[in-house]
Amino acid sequence: MQYDQSFHVEAHQGAGVVILDDAGRILLIQERGTPDKPDEAGLWHLPVGSVEPGENPQDAAVREAWEETGLRVRVVKFLNTRAARHRDGDLILRSVWLAEPLPGQELRPALVDEVADARYFTRAEVEELFRSGRLRIYTTPLFYDEALAVRGSLETTATESGQSPTRTSGPTAG
DSSP states (O other): OOOOTTOOOOEEEEEEEEEBOTTSOEEEEEEOOBTTBGGGTTOEEOSEEEOOTTOOHHHHHHHHHHHHHSOOEEEEEEEEEEEEEOTTSOEEEEEEEEEEEOSSOEEOOOSSTTEEEEEEEOHHHHHHHHHTTOBSSTTHHHHHHHHHHHHHHHHHHHHHTTOOOOOOOOOEEO
């Protein structure tokens, strides 16, 4: 059988961030649900969204953090790109960065209509969301683990080189 080189899969490009607080909890947002996506109401996910035509994915990730949490962030390190199927069946290539909020901000969710809430979760709470089917993006635990590992590595490297870690205090709930 000959390989068909004309095979093509259309994929949407998404981008987002993992934001951790000082205790290592991850910031997730809760979907309000919209008329075109009523089944997503109440589901939790990372601050992520679509990359607009001509937009750099890292810039899209920073934009999504602002739109969905009200936080201005600084990108710390690229984490990963993962392929996933959206609930409508579309393939998404989602790139995610570890980011930290700029100092002196309050968490202000719902700057966009589809966001109902935003809050920090422990690893155990994320596992419970996963088990109960309340995570919209099933790769969230993988991104969370990668972010914890990267942040730990950056802190260890900074400590070993005699520098203080650059991490800022997380935002306060508003």
